Amino acid sequence: MxxxxxxxxxxxxxxxxxxxxxxxxxxxxxxxxxxxxxxxxxxxxxxxxxxxxxxxxxxxxxxxxxxxxxxxxxxxxxxxxxxxxxxxxxxxxxxxxxxxxxxxxxxxxKDLVVDRSAFDRIIQAGGYISVNTGQAPDGNAIPIEQAVAADAFDSAACIGCGACVAACPNASAMLFTSAKVNHLNSLPQGKTEATIRVQKMVAQMDLEGFGNCSNTGACEVECPKEISIANIAAMNRDYFSSMVGSEESV
Amino acid sequence: MVLENKVPQGKLADKWTSYKSSMPLVAPNNKRRLEVIVVGTGLAGAAAAASLGELGYQVKCFTFHDSPRRAHSIAAQGGINAAKNYQNDGDSVHRLFYDTIKGGDYRSREANVHRLAEVSRDIIDQCVAQGVPFAREYGGLLANRSFGGVQVSRTFYAKGQTGQQLLIGAYSALSRQISLGTVKMYNRHEMLDVVKIDGKARGIIARNLLTGELERHAAHCVVLCTGGYGNVYYLSTNAMTCNVSAGWRAVRRGALMANPCYTQIHPTCIPVSGEYQSKLTLMSESLRNDGRVWVPKNLDDAKAIREGSKTALDIPEEDRDYYLERRYPAFGNLVPRDVASRAAKVACDDGFGVNPTGLAVYLDFAAAIERYGRSAANTKGMDPDKTSKETIIQMGEAVVENKYGNLFQMYEKITGENPYKMPMKIFPAVHYTMGGLWVDYNLETNVPGLFCCGEANFSDHGANRLGASALMQGLADGYFVLPYTVGTFLADEIRTPAFNPNAPEFKEVENDVSNRLNTLMNIKGNQSVESFHRRLGKIVWENCGMSRNEEGLKKGIETIKALREEFYKDVFVPGSADEFNPELEKAARVADFMELGEIMMHDALDRKESCGGHFREEYATEEGEAKRDDGNYTYVSAWSWSDDGNHQLHKEELQFDNVELKTRSYK
Structure with a gap:
């Protein structure tokens, strides 16, 4: 051809x-x-x-x-x-x-190569569970409902390519950030830091200059891993409730 | 040179525990003053850098990727082994140890492998705590599946992307340390040489890939976690940028390359479709839990399939040869990779191949779909014998989709064929390299202060790696071994002040690097780097691939030498050295592959036996199985490089005090 x-x-x-x-x-x-x-x-x-x-x-x-x-x-x-x-x-x-x-x-x-290091900085802001090597309890100590684990997996399937940002008319990074937040916030291991995590990651996302989400849904359509836009709703929920209850400011 | 493996005394099962509790420690106040460079951010590198940072060392971590999360560990599909015995099927540390030793065809170091089996359990705990979303049973507990070469279910998994989930776990731990300031991360920096001061590794020269600038980075020790060298074959399941350069540069500074001829050819990959092809795609070994491998029994049928006048569905059951089940009834389709790959090669060499090139066999899920369908019907209270075949198949496909959906999808994207309806066509492809830098029990190379972890070292898999053991080894080294053993070196360095990157040793090595890059830039020939890489790959595949012989290896060595000469006369690298220049990066890597390829062939020539992934045609049993020679070759070969071709072989004799050396049988 x-x-x-x-x-x-x-x-x-x-x-x-x-x-x-x-x-x-x-x-x-x-x-x-x-x-x-x-x-x-x-x-x-x-x-x-x-x-x-x-x-x-x-x-x-x-x-x-x-x-x-x-x-x-x-x-x-x-x-x-x-x-x-x-x-x-x-x-x-x-x-x-x-x-x-x-x-x-x-x-x-250069040409088609872009700098996506903003994504790394969003993760560094809170995209982790604070556990040092060697501190973990037995893997089966906390049973996790199959559906919960499967949902966490679906969010964690994000490959950090940035297509969601490229697809969005506002260049928003909400789909990426929310997938990362939800992956951890939905698991029992991630609950302890859920509040502070969502605040810090959203703050960093804003700092990087990504646009706001206006619910066009383009991100979900173009995502190569078909990450659901429901992640954004869940993150918003976590974020707003964190603003009500949290004592720590970031 | 005497290779001291530093394996501690004592009973095998106690060695690691007692060594750990008696090894020299570095106090927290001193850790803060000690700098460690970690190169690579795959499972081994990210885990090591994060753990060292947590311990309080000052870590500098390097990757040539734009983000640490892109390292090739991410592509691992099937799973990670651990001796948890959650399935109550008789698994234990000893059994994992034994399976790994046997799977490696008795060519690995007992003490290292036992330690690996011991810490395997901690890895799963650690990953779960980090939020790795492993597959779970309805009761909420961790699920397992089986992999090749073992008779228990000890593989933990996250659908078909276990590697990505584990790497995200390690990357998140690393990111946490970056935010805490204990790790300084250098993305888009490629290590191009090691700097030694008074014989000890004290830093690296790295190229900032965006600007082309060479940078000197000093530290008290250097840890290489730079992956395997499968791309020496050009076509492999490795990512495009996987390379040997960090390790090879270390070899040129005195480290030794161990067992370079041990390469793993993975039996289930999507076959090559044309000359333009840039890489091969793996279909996870987990598929062999349910897929049955076969070729037609009759040459005429195979020919008809190749010519397109018949398809797999036209071949009745009695005319199919499920050759793995026939030859290896005890393990069936789940024989280890080397055995399965060779069997596929034999089938195709004998004329039974099933795609136009004649280089493919079937991996068929029809039986599994029916079995699962019947079971699903049963669960729903339907009598499987009275349920229509379509319904059974529909229900079975749903189960298979749930287990392997993303792999089936990937297969269909690449080949355009629906694997639910038509058996997959697969063929072996280069996947992993068991060889790597020689390291002692501490994972330290023969260059003091230079450590090596993960696929980049040779330590745990002998002549053949079992499925789902690479992730285990990478994380074992990075989380649970190196952070301890690095202390054996650094405990003597607490009075050593930080090194000055302007020391003459650094300037000298930087000069060497700069000359090397300028040499490549100034050839200004007519052939692309890619074209040389393709030709190199062909030479290595043909002469040092799935099977080897003396004549081919000797010819291969001469052909590579000639290719190397041509490369240095006629390669063309566009652009300049002081800018973002992916072609120059590639040229430097291919140049190193050309030297490595030669050493691989010398090693394969020296090893006059067949073991694991190294199959010498001259040394086979009458049934065509590998024939080891324990009397003469129970050693690790460790090579040094010499520009005049006079490469030296050093040997570490392997001692087996706890397992009896037996002919490996999966029959």
């Missing part, structure tokens, strides 16, 4: 970006990133600068890859990261527009 790519090129955060057009020959069994590999090999053979993009595990779990394809984070397939997107969903002769995540809190580093 022959494709026309319009790829975002930008030398650095301070340079002006632009779309560059390339023709690529691909086949339907390739993954999207393997198609980009073909483009880059071609550019390198012409002694040109290859398109910078991030990727690693190529099996949809590390959360490194990030491209907006034809206006949609991670492209058209539901519940799929770019690395798991296969060319069979495109047609011969298609034009494909490829852009980076666009959000103030994710500054562009």
């Amino acid at each position: 022959k494709l026309k790519l319009k790829v975002w090129r930008q030398k650095s955060a301070n340079d002006k970006g632009y779309f560059e057009e390339h023709m690529v020959t691909a086949n339907e069994h390739m993954s999207f990133l393997e198609m980009i590999d073909v483009l880059n090999e071609e550019l390198i053979s012409q002694k040109k600068d290859p398109v910078a993009f991030e990727h690693d595990c190529r099996e949809g779990i590390c959360g490194t890859c990030n491209m907006v394809i034809n206006g949609r984070p991670h492209g058209p397939s539901k519940g799929t990261t770019v690395c798991q997107l296969h060319m069979r969903v495109f047609n011969d002769g298609d034009t494909i527009v490829i852009e980076p995540w666009r959000a103030k809190s994710f500054p562009i580093i």
Whole structure:
């Protein structure tokens, strides 16, 4: 299949970006990133600068890859990261527009590579249970209802890719932050710090300059791990009740 | 060189406990003054950095990823072993120890493996306390499943993404220490060399990948947790950036590479589909709990399937060869990985392969779907014999979806085929490397002050790793071993002041690194780094892959040398060294892989026996099983590198005082 790519090129955060057009020959069994590999090999053979993009595990779990394809984070397939997107969903002769995540809190580093360290800082603010190595009681000491564990798992399935931010018209990080908060707050082990956790993580999220949530639901639609927007509601509940009862201010 | 393994005296089961209670300690006031560098943030690295930070050391932690959470431990699917015996099926520390020794084909160190089995139980407790959402039974207690090479159920799991959940646990512990200021995190920094002062490891040279700037970082000791080297084969289940460079640079500064030829070929991966392919995807071993592996009995059927005139569904039951069940009735589809992989290779070599390339076998869930369907019907009070087949299958598919849904989904995304209806096609692929830096019982290399944990060291899996044991080892090393054993080195360093990164030793090594990068930049040839990596992978796969022989290995060594020469004459790296340049990063890694590949072949050549993942065609039983030579090869081979090709082999003899060396049988 022959494709026309319009790829975002930008030398650095301070340079002006632009779309560059390339023709690529691909086949339907390739993954999207393997198609980009073909483009880059071609550019390198012409002694040109290859398109910078991030990727690693190529099996949809590390959360490194990030491209907006034809206006949609991670492209058209539901519940799929770019690395798991296969060319069979495109047609011969298609034009494909490829852009980076666009959000103030994710500054562009080069081409399609952005800086997502804001997510790390949100976790550092409270996305943990304060237990040192060696302090744990027996794993079966606290039974956890199967459904509770399963819900916590569903929130914890977030891979931290940032598609929710890229999808949101406000560049809000509510889906990411709420998934992280709920994963821990819903488990008995995480309850002790639930109040302080939600306050600190929300405060950090705001500090990073992410936008507010206006319930458009785009984040849930584009999330490659299909994290539910119900997480946001649950976090709001935790957050508001924490403002009523908490004695500690952050 | 004498390799002192420093295994403590005493009875096997008491060694670790008594060693722990008598080893030198560092007082809290001194810990604050001691600096430790941890390179890598996978399970071993993140766990080590977090635990060292909790203890009070000043930790600097490095990853080349944009976030510590992206390390490749995240991709582990199936589970983590622990000798909890929650299932009351006769498991124990000794049994886990024994299974691991046997699974490793009697080529690992008894004391290390026993310690691993001991601390395995603490790992589960720790992870649960961190909020790892393991699968649970209806009663709220932890669930288990079975993995290959064992006859108990000791694998803990979180659907098909156990690695991600455990890594998020370790990453959250690390994040907590970062916020407390005990760990300083350096994202997007790649370690490019080790700095030694007076023979001890005292720092690293790291490249800031965003700016290209070389940085000197000093510490009292250095811990490498930098993963395995499976990408030497180019195609593997490893992530694209997995590499050997940190470990290899350590080898070039005097550390030893142990058992490099022991590589694990995982039996259940999605087969290669074309030349453009960049990586292979694993289908978790847990699938072999329920999937049955088979090929057609008749060559004609196999040929018809390859040509597309028949499918798996056209082959009647009596014409299918469930070859693992036939050859290994005791373990059936759950034989260890090396055994299952070789059996698949034999089936395909004999012409029974079932995809157009002839390199695939079936992994079939039809029987499991029916079995689960009948059981589900029974639970609902329906008589399975009177329920329609469609209903049974529907109910069975729901159970299978619940167990393996995300794996089935992944398979369908990649291949475009529905594995509920059509058996999966699978083939072995490079997955894990048992070899790694030689370390003693303290996980310290032969370079004082240089430690190595996780897949990057060689220590626990012998010649073959059992499924769900990599996560166990990474976390054991990081949480429960290294934080103690590092004290054996640092206790003598409490009077050593912080090291000055402007010392001549640092400048000298930085110079070496800078020259190395400039060499790569200045070749300005015509071939891409990727093209060299692909060619290297092919050479290593063909000559040092699932089976090896003397002729192939000798040829491989010569071919790699020639490729290396060509690389240094004709590789093209775009851009410059002082900017964000992923091609340069890749070039440096491929250059190191080319040297490692050569050492792997020397090691495979030296080991004139077959054991675990190392199968020498010349040393096989009449039935085609691996034939060990305990009289001559019960040793760890540890290699040093020499630019003139005169690589030296050092040996650590393995002693087995507690298990009897037997021919490994899963029949």
